Each structure stands twice: as C-alpha cells, then as structure tokens.
Amino acid sequence: METLGIFSDVDSAANAVEKLVREGFPESGITSLTSVPYPAGVLVKDKHRSWFRWLALACGIAGAIAGFCLAAGTAWVYPVQTGDKPIISSYPTAIITYEVTMLFAMIGTVAGMFLEMRLPSIRKRPYDPAIADGCIGISVSIHAGGEVVRCDQGTKPGECIGSSASIPSGEQRSRAERIMREAGALRIIAEES
Numbered sequence: 001m002e003t004l005g006i007f008s009d010v011d012s013a014a015n016a017v018e019k020l021v022r023e024g025f026p027e028s029g030i031t032s033l034t035s036v037p038y039p040a041g042v043l044v045k046d047k048h049r050s051w052f053r054w055l056a057l058a059c060g061i062a063g064a065i066a067g068f069c070l071a072a073g074t075a076w077v078y079p080v081q082t083g084d085k086p087i088i089s090s091y092p093t094a095i096i097t098y099e100v101t102m103l104f105a106m107i108g109t110v111a112g113m114f115l116e117m118r119l120p121s122i123r124k125r126p127y128d129p130a131i132a133d134g135c136i137g138i139s140v141s142i143h144a145g146g147e148v149v150r151c152d153q154g155t156k157p158g159e160c161i162g163s164s165a166s167i168p169s170g171e172q173r174s175r176a177e178r179i180m181r182e183a184g185a186l187r188i189i190a191e192e193s
Contacts (some may be wrong), residue, residue, distance in 0.1 A: 001142040003173055004033070004126040004189045005180035006135050013136040014043055016183035023179055024170075025140055033127070033137035043136070052112040060101050060107025067100025068093065126189040137185065140176045142191075144169050 007013040013032065021027055032043040055091040079087045114120075131137045167175075177188050 001144075001169060002126055002175070002191045002193075003142055003176045003180075004128065005138045005139065005140075005142050005177075005183075006128050006130055006187050006189070007183070007184035008135055009184075010038065010042065010136065013138050013183035015046055016138050016180050016185065019179045019183055020138075020176065022139060023175060025176065029141035029143075029156055031139045033131050033139060035132050035134060036136075043138070049192060052109075053115045055112035055115070056105055056109040059111075060105035063101040063104025064097055066104065067097035070100060071096035124191075126191045128187070128189055130186070138180065138185075140180075142169050142172045142176065 005013075005016060007016065017030055017032075020030055027045060030044050032038075034043070072088045076090045077094070120183070126139065128135070128137060173190060177190070180188055
C-alpha cells in the first residue's frame, strides 16, 4: 500500500520527507514524483545505486561478440576465396561488429531505462494529474503488520516502521497522512487495499 501527498513547493515536500524519516519511515520506502528534474537528493536522499549503465555496457559487450561472430563466422562458414586476400577481412568485420555493438547497447539502454523506472507498473499506484502541472508528490510505502522491512543501516529494529511490524498498517497510514498535512500537503491520496 502507498500513500501519496501532493505539495505545491519543494520546501514543504522536503520538510515532509524529513519529518517522515524522523518519525521512523525507512527512506527506501519514500519516493518523489515530479515533472521537474530536481537534482538527486533534493527531496529524497536515495542511496540506491543505479545498475543502468552496467546493463548498457554488458549489452554492448554482448553485441560486440555477436557482431564479430556474425561477420567472421559467416565468412568462415561460407568462404569466398578472392585472390590472395584473407577470408575474414578486417574492415567489413569491424564495421559489422561496431554496428551490432551499438544496436545491442541501445537496446540495453532502453531496457535498462524501463527497468530503472519500474515500467510497466505491475500494480496500480496512486497518482494525481497535478504532478504534471508542477506539483510534487511524495509517496510513502505502508507495510502490513508483521511484514519484515529492510531498514536503513544503523537503525534499531524497533525504530523502523514495519521492521517487525510493531505498528499496524492503519496506524502507519494515519501517521504518514498527519505528517504530510502538517508539512503543507494540498491533498493526500491513499491507495486502495
């Protein structure tokens, strides 16, 4: 379950995130939705490392291997002897290798982009059209009672909401809504369970 608060400015949204973290909500469960590209860490200090570039690199390397095998393998399987020239010519092989490398790298980049943005969404998440008009959405994950949640390092087991579920989901939701209203949320949208 998630609860989404809509804020009109960055200061009130950042204030809400700060208060939510202080209240015990794990930072990994708080995300920001905005149509404006704010620098990383302005709203939510996400320690999540992106593996996006590594996927593009791995696909590029796989493409280089596939391109070389395609060009050199085709010349090796179907040899055309032309005078005293080598069967596997370096320039055509290099061109095909480069083209297939770029093709695979672009496919890996697009696939990584969709995976990084978690698209397509498997479940319906709360959203407000005001986000597209410049408002800022702060989404908080609400965990069911008894659900074990990975907390940030240095957090004691009883301090993290949902860590051993000492706090029921209804109380978590009401706390999150109260904190966001105090921080200046225009409206709050709760995900239907």
